[in-house]
Amino acid sequence: MRVTFLIHNGYGVGGTIRTTCNLSGALAELGHEVEVVSVFRHRKIPRFTYDKRVHLRHLVDTDKKSPGYDGEHPEFELPADDFPRSDHRHHQYSALTDRRIGEFLAELDTDVVVGTRPGLNVHIARQAPAHVIKVGQEHLSLDAHPSQLNLTLRRVYRRLDAVTTTTHADAEAYRRRMWLPGVRISTLPNSIPDPGIAPSDGSAPQIIAVGRTAPVKRYQDLIGAFAQVVAERPDWGLRICGIGPQDRELKSLVKKLGLTDSITFLGNVTPVEPEMAKASILVLSSRMESFGMAIVEAMRVGLPVVSTDCPHGPREIITHGVDGLLVPPGDIDALAKALLELIDDPERRQRMGREALSKGMRYDPEPIAAQCAALFQELLDARDGGTAPRQPATAFLSAAVHTAGDLAGATVSKARRTLGALRRRLRARTGN
Numbered sequence: 001m002r003v004t005f006l007i008h009n010g011y012g013v014g015g016t017i018r019t020t021c022n023l024s025g026a027l028a029e030l031g032h033e034v035e036v037v038s039v040f041r042h043r044k045i046p047r048f049t050y051d052k053r054v055h056l057r058h059l060v061d062t063d064k065k066s067p068g069y070d071g072e073h074p075e076f077e078l079p080a081d082d083f084p085r086s087d088h089r090h091h092q093y094s095a096l097t098d099r100r101i102g103e104f105l106a107e108l109d110t111d112v113v114v115g116t117r118p119g120l121n122v123h124i125a126r127q128a129p130a131h132v133i134k135v136g137q138e139h140l141s142l143d144a145h146p147s148q149l150n151l152t153l154r155r156v157y158r159r160l161d162a163v164t165t166t167t168h169a170d171a172e173a174y175r176r177r178m179w180l181p182g183v184r185i186s187t188l189p190n191s192i193p194d195p196g197i198a199p200s201d202g203s204a205p206q207i208i209a210v211g212r213t214a215p216v217k218r219y220q221d222l223i224g225a226f227a228q229v230v231a232e233r234p235d236w237g238l239r240i241c242g243i244g245p246q247d248r249e250l251k252s253l254v255k256k257l258g259l260t261d262s263i264t265f266l267g268n269v270t271p272v273e274p275e276m277a278k279a280s281i282l283v284l285s286s287r288m289e290s291f292g293m294a295i296v297e298a299m300r301v302g303l304p305v306v307s308t309d310c311p312h313g314p315r316e317i318i319t320h321g322v323d324g325l326l327v328p329p330g331d332i333d334a335l336a337k338a339l340l341e342l343i344d345d346p347e348r349r350q351r352m353g354r355e356a357l358s359k360g361m362r363y364d365p366e367p368i369a370a371q372c373a374a375l376f377q378e379l380l381d382a383r384d385g386g387t388a389p390r391q392p393a394t395a396f397l398s399a400a401v402h403t404a405g406d407l408a409g410a411t412v413s414k415a416r417r418t419l420g421a422l423r424r425r426l427r428a429r430t431g432n
Contacts, residue, residue, distance in 0.1 A: 001112065011041050016139045021048040024050065025051030036056045039058070040092070041062065042062045044065075075096035076095075080093035083123065088146075115134075139290060141311065144290065165188070184382075186375055190293055200353060206278060207282075207339065209241070212244035216288055218330070219250050226238045229336055229343065232340060236262075239279065273297055282306070282307075284305065284308060295307065295318065299323065299359050301357075307325075308327055309326040323356040
C-alpha cells in the first residue's frame with residue numbers, strides 16, 4: 001500500500017510532527033511505501049529522525065540559508081485563498097502554498113493521502129484525485145475549532161473517505177455534531193515508541209511538566225499549586241520543558257513568588273524521555289488536551305501522572321488511582337493536594353509508576369500502525385466494493401442543531417471583529 005502524509009512542517013517539533021514521524025516509520029516497517037510531504041521546511045535537518053524507508057520532502061522552503069529559499073517569491077506575500085481563513089495557521093499560508101499544494105495533489109500517485117490539520121484536510125477533500133482514499137486526521141479536537149471553521153469542515157469533509165480522531169470522545173463529538181454521510185469516523189490514538197532507556201525509579205524529588213508555555217496549558221495554575229507543594233516539601237523541584245508565548249510572563253511569576261530556586265525552565269528538549277526519567281511525577285495543568293502526548297511519553301519511562309481531568313485525552317489514558325490521579329481543571333488546591341499525595345507516599349508513587357510503564361506499552365507504534373493499515377485497507381475495499389458507512393437519521397438532526405449553533409457563533413465572532421475595528425478607527429480619529 002502507498003501512503004502519503006501531508007503535514008504543516010515536518011521539520012520542527014510538536015505532537016503532530018512526532019506522531020506522524022512515529023506512524024510513518026511503523027507503516028514502513030509493515031512493508032508499506034510511505035511518503036511525508038511537508039508544506040514548509042525551515043531547516044535542512046528535521047528535529048525528529050524519520051525512518052530511512054520514509055521519503056520526506058517539502059513544498060515551500062523557508063530556510064533562509066537554503067539556495068531554494070522561497071521567502072522572496074512574489075506569491076509568498078499574497079494571502080491564501082484555498083487554505084481556510086478560519087484555520088489559525090492561515091497567516092502562514094499564501095498564494096504560493098495554495099499553488100504548490102494544489103500542484104502536488106493534482107499529480108498525486110498514491111493509494112491513501114492523509115491530512116494532519118483542518119486546513120490541509122480541506123485541500124485534500126477539494127483537490128485530491130478521485131481514485132485516492134482521502135483521510136483527514138484530527139490532532140486537536142472539534143471543540144477547539146472556531147465556529148466558522150466547523151461550518152467549513154461540515155461542508156467540505158463530506159468529500160473525505162474517513163476522519164480519524166485521537167480519542168473516542170472526540171470521535172463521538174464528530175458523529176453527534178457533524179453530518180458526514182458516507183464518511184468513516186474512527187479513533188486512532190497517537191503512538192510513542194519504547195525510548196530504550198532505563199525507566200524512572202520514582203525516587204528523585206523532581207516533578208516535570210512538558211508542553212508549550214501557552215494559555216491552554218494553564219502553567220500559572222501549576223506554578224500556584226507548586227508554591228503550595230514547596231511550602232511543605234522544600235526539597236522537591238519542578239522542571240518545565242517547552243517554550244511559547246508565555247515564557248516571559250511565567251518566569252516573572254516564578255520570580256515574584258520566590259520560586260526561582262525550585263522551578264527550572266528547560267526550554268525545548270528533544271528527545272524528552274531522558275529528562276522525564278530523571279523525575280518521579282509528570283504533571284499536566286491544561287484546560288484542554290486533545291490527546292496528551294506527554295502523558296504517554298511519561299508512562300513509557302514509568303512516571304505516574306497527575307493531570308487535570310480536561311477534555312479529552314487524559315481521562316482516556318489515565319486510570320485514576322492506578323497509574324495517575326485526575327483533578328478538576330482550574331482547581332489549584334486539588335492539583336497541589338494530588339501532588340503531595342504522591343510525594344508523601346513513595347511506595348504508592350512507585351507502584352503507580354510500574355502501572356504507568358505497563359499502560360504505556362499499549363501505545364507502541366506497531367499495533368497502532370497495524371490498526372491504521374487495517375482502516376486504510378477497509379476503505380480501499382469499500383471503495384472497490386461500492387459500500388460506504390451510513391449514519392443514523394438522528395445524526396442529521398443533531399448535526400442540524402450544532403450547525404445552527406456554529407452559525408450563531410460565527411455571526412457573533414464576526415460582529416465582535418467588526419465592532420473592534422470600528423472602535424480602533426474611532427480612537428484613531430479622536431486621538432483617544
